[in-house]
Amino acid sequence: MLEVKDVHGGYGKITILNGVSFSIPRASITTVIGPNGAGKSTVFKAIFGLLNIHSGEIRLDGKAVTRFSPRQMIEAGVSYVPQGRNVIPQLSVWHNLELGGVTASDQAKVKARIEEVMVQFPMLRERQRQKAVSLSGGQQKQLEIARALILDPKLLLIDEPSIGLSPNLVQEVFLTLRRLRDKGVTVLMVEQNAKAALAMSDYGLVLELGQTRLHDRAAALLADPRVGRLFLGGAIEDEPAGAGAGAPS
C-alpha cells in the first residue's frame, strides 16, 4: 500500500537519502533497522512531507503523494509519531487527543473517536484532565500513539517507540501495534531494539548510508548472519574476516 521508489533527499543541500526503495503491503508491520546515520528517521520525514525530496517517487494506495505537505499526508490517512517527547506539555491529556483530530471537519466525530481510543488506553481516561507534562515518559508515549489513532489512519509511521520505556511498556506498545495491524492498519516503525521489534514484525528493512540494503520477511532477517553482525556494530558489506567478524559488545 506504500511504495517508495528510488527516493533521494535531505535537508537543504545535504543529501541523506541516496535512493531508498521499498514497498509494504496493507495490514502489515515493517520494522526499519540500520546503523546510526543510515537515514531511518529521515525516510519517515520524507514520506510525511518534512524533507526536501530531490528525486524519486512515493505512492500511497497507488496515488502519488511525493511532495505532499504534512497536512495533505494526514488527509491521505497517514499518522506520524516522531522520536522523543511530542506532547503539548501545558494542555490536558484530552486536549492533546483532540489535537490529533485537528484537521477533521467533523469535530463531533473526533470527540467520539477520543472516547473509543480511551477505551484502548484506560490510563489516559483516568488522567484525561491532567496536563500532559505531568505524565511519565511511558504515559506520554502512549498518549502520542493514542493521539495518532484519532483520525483512524491507514498508515502509522512510528519512530523509536521503545525509547525511555520499561520492558513491560515496550511489550505493551508492541501489542498495541499488533492489534492495530489485525484491524487493518499498516505500521512502519523504526526501532533501536531491533531483535524484539523484528520478532513481532512481518517484514524488516535494513537501511545503510541512505540506501535500502535488505528487505525481507522479518523472520528471514532475524536468521540472516549479516543482520546479526549489523546488530553488533558491523556493516552489511563487511566480508567475514575469519572467526573474528563482529566484536562482542
Place this chain on the structure above:
Amino acid sequence: MSQFLQVLLSGLSTGAIYALAAIGFTLVWQAAQTVNFAQGEFVMLPAFFVLIGLHWLHLPLWLSLLFGLAAALLVLGVLFKKIVVEPMLPNGGMPLIIATMALSILLKEGVKQFYGAEAQPFPSLFGQTTMNWDGAIVSVQDVMNLVVALAVVAGLTFFLNRTRTGRCMQACAQNPGVAQILGVDIKRMTLYTFLINAALAALASFLISPIYLAKFSNGETLGLVAFIAAIVGGFNQIRGALAGGLLIGVLDNLTATYVTTEYRAALPLVLLIIIILWRPQGLLGVDEGRKV
C-alpha cells in the same frame, strides 16, 4: 486610608494597561521566539491613528477608535508580520530583535515628522468624573481602565484555553514541530497571535493616551515598563505578565505618594534586578530550558 485606596486604585489602573502591553510581549515571544523592542511604539502609534480619524477625517470618536483599531491590526499585525518578522525569522532570533529596534526608531521618528513633536490631547473614553467611594475620591476613568483591561485579559485567557483555535495557538507556541505534524495551520495561528498583539497594543494606547497625552516618545517608557512587567511576571505566562503589570503600577504609585517621586523611574528597574536575582524565571514563569 482613603488616600491609600485612591493611590492603590490608580496604580492598578495604569498597571492593568501596562499588563496589556506586557501580555503582547509574551504572545510574540511564544509565537516568534523574539522580543519585540518596538512594543512601546506599538502602544504609542494607535492613538495617532485615532487622532487622524478625529482631526483629519472628521469622524466621530467611536468611528475614529474603530479606524484606529483597524489601522493597528493592519500595520502592527499583518504588515509587521509580513514585512519584518517573516523575512527576518529564518535568520534566527537576533537579526529580528535588531530589526524591531530599528522599527521602534522608525515609528517614533515617523510620527514626529508626520504628526508633530507636541504632546496631543486625547479624548477620554470614560469622561473625567469622579465618585466618592466611602470617603475616597475615585476617578471613573481609573475604575473603567481597570475593568476593561481585566475583562480583555479574562476574555483572552478564555479564548486560549476554551476554544479549539486558542488551543491550536498554544500548541504552536509550546511545540511547533508537533503542531506541524498534527496538521495545525501554523502560519494562520501565528497571524492570529500578531493580530491579538496589535489589538492589545491598540487598546492599551486608547486607555493610556487620555492620561499621558499622545506623544511620539511615549513608547520609550511604556515599552520599557511593559518589558520589565513581562520579565518580572515570567516571560512565558499571560497571568505572569498581568501580575507583573499590576505590581509595577501599584508600586510605582505607592512610592511616588509615600516615599519620593524622584526615584519613580528607577523603581521598575530595581524591582527587575531583585526579581531576576531571586527568581530568574519570573514570579509565575516556568523554566523553558532555552536561552535567548
